[in-house]
Amino acid sequence: MASRSHADPAQAGLAAGRRGLFGRTTLAAPGLGRLRAWLALPRELALGRLCYVLKRPLFALPEGPWRWRGNPPATAALVPPDPWPGNAQRGLALLDDSFHFLGRSLTRPAPQWNPVGVDPAWLEVLHGFGWLRDLRAAGGDNARRKARALVADWIAVNAAWSPVAWHPVVTGNRLSHWFSQYEFYAASADVEFRQRLLAAAARQARHLAGVLPAGLSGADEVAAAKGLCMAGLCLPDGAAWLSRGLELLAAALDAQILSDGGQRERCPILLLSVLRDCIDLRAALLAAGREVPGDLGLRIEGMAAMLRLLQHGDGGLALFNGGNEGEDLQIGLVLQRAASGKGPLQSAPAGGFQRLQAGRSLVLVDCGRPPPPGYDRQAHAGTLSFEMSVGRDRLIVNCGAQRGAGDWRAAQRSTAAHATATLADTNSSELLAQGGFGGRRAAVTCRRDEDEGNLWLEASHDGYQPLFGVTHQRRLFLSANGEDLRGEDRFTGEAAPAKPCGFALRFHLHPEVQAMSAQDGRSVVLRLPKGGGWRLRSAGGALALESSVYLGQPGQIRRSQQIVLSGTIAASETVVKWALQRMESAR
Known part of the structure; x- marks a missing residue:
């Protein structure tokens, strides 16, 4: 039976309007961008990725079935603890063959393990088996049998190597989840199923040990190494795989x-x-x-x-x-x-983040350089952006990101999708279409001061220097009672730009925040979900209340609003001042 896909019409409408929400975003062409990203990698990572790609045809060659020496084991050597909760609602949907990942649902996908028309990220979740935890949360013998049947079907259908199902990260995740949920779906199964399960896991562990590190980096490398370690702990005679996995994990953690x-x-x-x-x-x-x-x-x-x-x-x-x-x-x-x-922590200079907290107000600021090559695949050009929450209510936000969001990928990474300054609709660091950054990366400076509970933060970046000869400086002040956040954004250069350059300061609002422009045209009144009132005032730029979008909740794309302060840089220094203050009536 053909699979049925369910998409939210409202989300489709938002996607159609993404260009209007964020303006234009310029990315390097996919083919050229991929080559530039590879050339920028550290030598070891570049060679690792090249070797893995060159070996892929060998992985696809037929091989003999995996055989244990002697009688195959029928019981795992260890069942690792797994305290993480699953989602019972998603588990019940799985009982009806409805798979909901990354904001998209498929009912009775066909073929089961490679349905037509789905994003690779969706397939990675399917083959990773993290959803076994949802079936466990649903509970009951039907859920147990469903999990067992799906694992058995995967083993039967995916014996041959394929790019997604046998990718090192997906394989590592699958091994981790198969063993962490072993008590739920496999411990009470018949001997034949358990032997086939352990034999399949051993074959995957052998493959994983042979291909890693495969040019992986970041969280992906840790996930793959963890899967190999879990196989080494849970499979009889797996000591060599455990040793190799721990070695890879130590190197991955040292690097990142x-x-x-x-x-x-x-x-x-x-x-x-x-x-x-x-x-x-x-x-x-x-x-x-x-x-x-x-x-x-x-x-x-x-x-x-x-x-x-x-x-x-x-x-x-x-x-x-x-x-x-x-x-x-x-x-x-x-x-x-x-x-x-x-x-x-309140200050993390190595990680590049600052936390300003006073009263019920919290401001989190990105004061770091973009991630280095090899760790920047999904990074955003959001330098000097900030978020603010009051108690449990989010007020100022970045737009966030959806994994596998298709048409949103470029827009969500752009500078305009963040609460910071954009010049001439251009990203503060050069973004490549296939992920990562080009040669233009912002360098950042940051200084923090505190006095009697008052907090000051001064930061700058030079991402726009090569294009416009302009440095963006941002100064923030948060009062000791947390009810007054003031900002000053300066655009400075050695001389006036050769031609006037437009700027836009954006303050994206959480979808639950209600916003209304004041009659003076220079301020916006903001109402939080729990009734608190704040007012944003500005000087030095034209103020407008515009549409935005919020991608911060997994699987959801929500309409929201943004405050935009815009103007033109025509001198060697342009200053925009703004203040976000709690309203007296809300005290």
Whole structure:
């Protein structure tokens, strides 16, 4: 039966209007951009990716079936603990053959493991088997049998190598999820099923050990290494795979975890992924009675403190560099299991983020350089952007990102999709169509001061210097009571631009915030969901209230609004001042 796809008409309408929301975005041509991105990689990563691509035809060659020496085992050597909650509603949908990933639902996909017309990212989730946890949450024998049937079908259909199903990251995720859910779907199965399951897992572990590191970097490399470690712990005679996996994990963490606990990809949701993978592996090693690497606990503690820095009052994460809010329950559980006594960092110069917190107000600022080559595939050109929340209400936001969002990919990465300044509808760093940055990357300076509870932050970037000879300087002040946020954006150069250059300062609003332009034409009144009132005033630019879009919640595209302060840079220095203050009537 042909698969049926369900899409939200409202989301389709928003996608059609994305150009109007963010203006034009200029990206390097896909073919040229891919070559430039590869040439910019560190030598080891570039060679690793090239070798993996060249070996792919060999992976597709027929091979003999995997055989154990002696009798094949019928029981896993270890069932690792898995405390993470699933989604029972999605699990019940799976019982009816409805698969909902990344904002798209397919009912009875055909073919089951390679349905026509779906995004590769959707297929990666399908083949990764993370949804086994949703079936477990649904509960009951029907869910158990469904999980067992889908695993058995995958083993039967995907014996031959294919680019998505056998990609190292997808394979690592699948091994992790097969073993973490083993008690749910496999422990009570018949001997034949368990033998086929363990034989299939062993064959995948052998393949994974042979291809890694495969030019992977960032959270992807950690996920693949974790899968190999889990196979080594859970499969009989898997010690060699465990040793290889731990070696790869140590190298991956050394390369990407910074001195303040930040991660080189500079994306909060990817930091969460790496932290969770490390917590899972630590728990599995302890359950197996194995020694935990000495620095793994320190890495977990540092990442947990950094993640708390990037957490809003509602428990969700800030929207920087391709991330979304995440699920606050899961984030809280990850931080709880990190067992770190550290509170949130306030300043993370290595990671490139600052946290200004006073009263009920919280401001999170991106003060870092764009991620380096190899770690920038999904990064955004959002330098000096900020987000603000009051209590549990988000007020000023970046637009966020949807994985596998198709038409939104270019728009969501643009500078205009962030609460920062855009010059001449141009990104502050050059974005390549296939992901990553070109040769023009913003360099950033940052200084922070505190006095009697008042907070000052001064930062600048030179991303527009090569094109317009202009440096963007942003100064922020947050009062000790948290009720007064003031900003000053300066555009400076050694001389006036050769020709006038337009600028736009954007303040994207959360969809739950109600906005209304005041009669004076120089301010906007903002009403939070819980009734608090704020007013944004400005000087030095024309103020307008325009449409925007919010991509910060997984699988959802929502209409929102943005405040835009615009003008022209025609002198060696142009200054725009603004203030966001709590209204007296809301006190």
